[in-house]
Amino acid sequence: MSVRGGYFFKILEVDLTSGTSEVRPFDEEFALKYIGGRGFGARILADHLKKKKKIDPLGPDNILIIAPGPLTGIYLPASGKNSFITISPATGIYGDSSIGGVFGVELRQAGYDAVVLKGRAPVLSALSIQDDSVKIVPMPHAAGSTALEGEQLVRAAIGDEDMKIACIGPAGENAVVYSCVNTDWSRNAGRIGIGAVMGSKNLKAVAVRGSKDLPVYDLPGLMEVSHEGYALLKSHEFFKFWQDQGLMSVVDYANKMGILPTRNFQETVYDKADRMNGYMMEDRYKIGDSACFGCSMSCGNVCLVKEGKYRGTVTEGPEYESAAMLGSNLGISNFAYILKANALCDELGVDTISTGSIVGALIEGLERGFLTPEDVDGTEIEWGNEDAILELINKIAFREGVGDTLAGGSRAIIKRWPDMARVINHVKGLEQSAYDARGAISMALGYGTSDIGAHHTRALTVFNELETGNNLDYEDKVNFLIYHQTIRPLFDMLGVCRLPWIELGFPEEYYQRFYKAITGVDLSMDELFERSRHIYDLTRTINVSLGISRKDDYPSQRTFEDPVPSGPTAGKVIDREEYEKILGMYYEKRGWDEDGKPSMSL
Amino acid sequence: MHLTVIPERCSGCKVCELACSVGRENVNNPKKSRMRVMVLYPHPVIRMPIVCKQCGVPKCGEGCPTNAIYRENGVVRLDQEMCISCNQCLTSCPFGAMFLHEDIEHPFKCDLCDGDPLCVKACPKEALKFHPKHILGQAHRLSVARSYAKMSKVEYMDDGQKKTLKYAKITKGGDDER
Numbered sequence: 001m002s003v004r005g006g007y008f009f010k011i012l013e014v015d016l017t018s019g020t021s022e023v024r025p026f027d028e029e030f031a032l033k034y035i036g037g038r039g040f041g042a043r044i045l046a047d048h049l050k051k052k053k054k055i056d057p058l059g060p061d062n063i064l065i066i067a068p069g070p071l072t073g074i075y076l077p078a079s080g081k082n083s084f085i086t087i088s089p090a091t092g093i094y095g096d097s098s099i100g101g102v103f104g105v106e107l108r109q110a111g112y113d114a115v116v117l118k119g120r121a122p123v124l125s126a127l128s129i130q131d132d133s134v135k136i137v138p139m140p141h142a143a144g145s146t147a148l149e150g151e152q153l154v155r156a157a158i159g160d161e162d163m164k165i166a167c168i169g170p171a172g173e174n175a176v177v178y179s180c181v182n183t184d185w186s187r188n189a190g191r192i193g194i195g196a197v198m199g200s201k202n203l204k205a206v207a208v209r210g211s212k213d214l215p216v217y218d219l220p221g222l223m224e225v226s227h228e229g230y231a232l233l234k235s236h237e238f239f240k241f242w243q244d245q246g247l248m249s250v251v252d253y254a255n256k257m258g259i260l261p262t263r264n265f266q267e268t269v270y271d272k273a274d275r276m277n278g279y280m281m282e283d284r285y286k287i288g289d290s291a292c293f294g295c296s297m298s299c300g301n302v303c304l305v306k307e308g309k310y311r312g313t314v315t316e317g318p319e320y321e322s323a324a325m326l327g328s329n330l331g332i333s334n335f336a337y338i339l340k341a342n343a344l345c346d347e348l349g350v351d352t353i354s355t356g357s358i359v360g361a362l363i364e365g366l367e368r369g370f371l372t373p374e375d376v377d378g379t380e381i382e383w384g385n386e387d388a389i390l391e392l393i394n395k396i397a398f399r400e401g402v403g404d405t406l407a408g409g410s411r412a413i414i415k416r417w418p419d420m421a422r423v424i425n426h427v428k429g430l431e432q433s434a435y436d437a438r439g440a441i442s443m444a445l446g447y448g449t450s451d452i453g454a455h456h457t458r459a460l461t462v463f464n465e466l467e468t469g470n471n472l473d474y475e476d477k478v479n480f481l482i483y484h485q486t487i488r489p490l491f492d493m494l495g496v497c498r499l500p501w502i503e504l505g506f507p508e509e510y511y512q513r514f515y516k517a518i519t520g521v522d523l524s525m526d527e528l529f530e531r532s533r534h535i536y537d538l539t540r541t542i543n544v545s546l547g548i549s550r551k552d553d554y555p556s557q558r559t560f561e562d563p564v565p566s567g568p569t570a571g572k573v574i575d576r577e578e579y580e581k582i583l584g585m586y587y588e589k590r591g592w593d594e595d596g597k598p599s600m601s602l
Numbered sequence: 603m604h605l606t607v608i609p610e611r612c613s614g615c616k617v618c619e620l621a622c623s624v625g626r627e628n629v630n631n632p633k634k635s636r637m638r639v640m641v642l643y644p645h646p647v648i649r650m651p652i653v654c655k656q657c658g659v660p661k662c663g664e665g666c667p668t669n670a671i672y673r674e675n676g677v678v679r680l681d682q683e684m685c686i687s688c689n690q691c692l693t694s695c696p697f698g699a700m701f702l703h704e705d706i707e708h709p710f711k712c713d714l715c716d717g718d719p720l721c722v723k724a725c726p727k728e729a730l731k732f733h734p735k736h737i738l739g740q741a742h743r744l745s746v747a748r749s750y751a752k753m754s755k756v757e758y759m760d761d762g763q764k765k766t767l768k769y770a771k772i773t774k775g776g777d778d779e780r
Contacts, residue, residue, distance in 0.1 A: 074630055075620040102616070109633065148644060185643040211703060213629040223624065234726065243727075288647065289727065291615035296726030298613035302647055314644050 005217030017119030041085025069495020080293030100292030109210025169349025325356025331383030
């Protein structure tokens with residue numbers, strides 16, 4: 001089997017300590033086995049761990065891999081994806097995060113299949129990649145700038161308006177463990193603390209411009225499949241609705257199903273959801289559509305606050321997670337505030353999901369007496385208190401007062417105040433996404449077994465189980481979960497977005513056809529899934545080498561202990577014994593031992 | 603025929619650039635397309651494809667030392683035989699709609715794909731339109747007339763639904779103060 005397209009067969013390795021870089025080739029076997037994106041990242045990280053054994057996520061020994069995939073930038077639906085892979089400062093284990101936009105496309109056009117960043121620059125700097133020219137540009141004057149200000153400073157320093165820039169805000173510089181790297185205004189590689197890893201390397205930004213043709217083996221053949229694919233998407237009954245509302249349409253759906261996080265997941269139905277849903281956004285705030293590279297779905301909603309105290313706030317967003325975690329989860333339905341909080345998080349560079357989760361836990365902790373007002377610098381913080389919450393977000397990014405502890409994430413908070421374990425929803429140190437799992441054990445298992453912690457993009461089985469749950473036995477549920485945990489990472493490996501598939505039912509077979517036309521390699525869908533499963537085993541093996549075992553594969557305490565008080569999922573809670581049963585079945589199906597250990601080695 | 607850009611509809615997805623580069627250069631390379639989608643944020647907020655307007659008086663040709671730029675059947679073209687690649691046209695075009703790429707010998711520009719532009723067909727947002735010239739300005743004219751502030755209105759019932767009819771009332775002189 002020979003690979004006849006899809007790759008430049010080049011990995012750029014940059015040593016920030018010495019300011020040098022080199023291009024390393026890789027062979028066909030590597031391309032075939034790991035495909036790209038997070039597949040490449042996991043392999044490179046595993047190789048690095050073999051040499052290092054133990055890595056301080058925020059030390060110079062950690063590496064950060066930036067990897068688009070062989071489909072990134074190609075003329076096919078939603079091909080703008082790019083992954084960042086590293087050891088996460090939030091969890092201490094394998095972590096990755098992907099972004100859309102155009103950054104990954106530029107990187108590919110510069111002629112690289114991945115970039116590996118090592119070491120630590122002597123001063124705050126930007127990495128500039130313009131095709132074959134790789135430079136480290138000192139940017140000490142950018143210290144403390146927001147992600148958007150930083151982007152402009154980098155453009156000015158390099159003198160090229162066309163460069164695409166991935167930039168961190170003050171939160172990344174200040175090592176907030178859930179800090180992001182921001183591209184294209186509001187596209188954030190979030191969750192697991194990529195921003196902090198960049199900050200720890202004194203790397204404010206990576207700026208890229210590329211001009212090369214992307215290698216496609218059979219361009220006419222690809223065009224046939226692509227045009228068919230775009231037409232199919234366009235013919236979907238919800239295509240126009242999706243362009244209009246994008247992910248904001250999920251607010252109503254989640255509320256209807258009884259899984260919308262409300263006041264730190266104490267409730268799962270929000271009586272004011274109609275004030276913060278997609279229709280409210282469209283009617284009062286939306287001023288434009290925005291899309292990632294090559295995508296016809298334009299999920300991005302550009303929103304502007306035109307009146308009131310937040311007038312002038314403009315952002316690309318929010319998406320469902322941000323609206324739910326910063327809105328209903330904090331007892332707030334004011335959409336103008338949600339936009340303000342979303343924009344603030346983006347500019348400072350903190351993850352909206354983790355921020356909303358931690359602030360929610362803090363408010364509940366205060367209510368329950370786990371925290372005293374002195375613990376939070378004497379400020380009054382209650383549900384719905386917009387000003388105090390915005391202030392708290394600032395304190396997190398700059399590590400001021402209580403913000404210093406909150407910036408350390410769930411684990412740091414529980415370490416300082418052990419009682420808080422009762423109200424913080426996290427797995428492996430990563431805060432739970434905006435879907436309650438108590439009504440759907442496959443979702444609880446998905447959060448529990450996700451390789452990066454409680455994040456929904458590894459598996460979002462909750463809607464399916466709630467809608468069809470009674471007809472599914474545990475075996476069905478585990479199989480469906482593993483299917484999700486297999487196909488979703490495959491998208492990250494190929495460098496495409498999962499949303500056409502999950503939201504508009506775009507058939508998975510298309511990806512096999514795209515892959516074949518681009519690389520010339522005819523793999524069945526099952527063979528592609530096999531490669532994805534191998535990566536899941538590999539990331540699990542990385543995690544096991546860093547101390548992860550069965551004990552870490554459980555969802556939050558709330559999932560087991562607090563039955564949902566009201567709404568469609570009222571009374572639902574996950575039974576511990578049942579969870580043990582399904583977890584055991586999951587390990588068995590994965591081929592891992594009873595402690596969750598795969599048989600492979602690094 | 604005229605290629606019209608409607609920035610209000612553009613999502614910045616660059617499908618037009620892909621369609622152009624694949625269709626015209628036979629490569630998957632947006633940098634070789636004859637247009638460029640500009641995405642600006644957060645001040646101002648705009649997404650806008652930049653593409654040749656096929657000007658009646660092509661400014662791009664004004665500084666051309668070899669007169670390589672000419673207009674034919676409504677399309678501004680560059681004669682590659684005459685072009686000396688001095689790149690003067692890139693800065694002469696007031697819209698930045700001439701492009702360069704290191705793999706391509708001469709500057710390049712949109713030629714409307716022989717009257718059937720690929721970008722227009724590919725745009726998923728209908729932000730690019732290819733109209734006969736008489737259509738230009740129609741939308742604005744309609745909008746100005748429709749939104750005339752001094753219209754009167756009548757409410758009426760149609761099939762059980764309340765509807766409104768707006769109209770500009772006839773006046774009999776003496777209405778000079780406006």
